[in-house]
Amino acid sequence: MQIQQLAYFVAVARTRHFTHAADECGVSQPSLSKQIRVLENSLGTALFVRERGAVSLTPAGEALLPHAQEILIEVDEGLRAVREVSGLQRGRVRIGATPSMWDGLMSGTLAAFRAAHPGIELEVTEGGSRTLTRGLGRGDLDLALVIVPLRAGDPDLVATPLLRERLVLARPAGTPSRFGDDPIAVADLEGVPLVTFREGYDLRDTTTNACLDAGFEPTLAIEGGEMGAVLRFVEDGLGYAVVPPMVLASRPGLRGTPIERPRLTRTIALAHRRTEALPLASQAFRRMLVEHLGATADEPGGPEVDRA
Structure with missing residues (x-):
């Protein structure tokens, strides 16, 4: 059983005429009739009573018609959904x-x-x-x-x-600080109170590893914050934090000091x-x-x- 055969079957059932159904489907009448016979053979029963000048559904045809119509509707909706997705409408x-x-x-x-x-x-x-x-x-x-x-x-x-992106040391703006706009070395962070992120954040590991590679343990002022909390703690003067400069764009209360020796980056x-x-x-x-x-x-x- 093929979708096209069901479409031909529904067209004949609707028009009650093989020639009219063929015209509606855009195929020749012999081709449509052949496909209907193939469908009937596959089902093992006749779907239409063919009389001179008239076509009517057999009981088997009556039973098949609502299901065939539903199948065609589902196929049409499926094709429309695919077109919408492929066209980025959904x-x-x-x-x-x-x-x-x-x-x-x-x-x-x-x-x-x-x-x-x-x-x-x-x-x-x-x-x-x-x-x-x-x-x-x-x-x-x-x-x-x-x-x-x-x-x-x-x-x-x-x-x-x-x-x-290069990482910077976030510091409060407008208050005295041991750091300014000039680049600093990681070694300059020894003894500096740092605000760190919670476990699972790459910035936490980057900061800790950079300090250890420079030969000292980081001094933790506050540990385990999310980005918003970390930046707020720095604004409040509770410590400094190694962050990407992009997060400072919307924080007028913070400034970033470049870290160059070695340069800290993340990809x-x-x-x-x-x-x-x-x-x-x-x-x-x-x-x-x-x-x-x-x-x-x-x-x-x-x-x-x-x-x-």
Whole structure:
């Protein structure tokens, strides 16, 4: 049984005439009649009573008709749904990123994507890189902005580097500080009270490892905060924090001191599962995100971007 045969059957049932049904379906009358006979043979029963000048449904035809109509409706709706998705009129993007990326990178991309594709549902998740890679592995996310290299034991992911940014030391603005706008060395952080992030944030490990590599244990003023809390603690003068400069753009109460010896950086990558093709809506979001990052990099003082 084929969909086209059901379409011919419904057309004949509606018009009660083989020639009229053939004209409606855009085929020759012999071709339509042949396909109806093939359908009847496959079912093992006649569907029409054929009399001179008249066509009527047999009991078997009456029984098949509502089901055939429902099947054709479902097929039509399925094709329409596919066309809508392929045309980005419908769909869903499940995207994850760290708090700093939502504040500094993603808001502009979300707004632009929403304006371009209002029918696409956006589902966002905030968390550290470890949490996001676990979400990708479980199939809870389509895309995630994570920090590379990925940690051992992460799921089988594809991670395309997009942006490399230099880290700075966040300090309160407008108050006396031992640091200014001139670059400092990591060794200058010895004994400095630091506000650190909770477990799972790459910035916590980056800060700790940089201090250990310089030969000293970091001095922790407050430990275990989220991005918003960490920045607020620095504003309140409770300590300093190593952060990406993008998060300071909306914080007039903070300034950033460059760290140059050695230069501290992090690389942000767009990750997804290796074994699954990205949905069309996610592909479109990825393209727009890369374009947005490229525009950000072109601005004075913007981050370094690896265009993928």
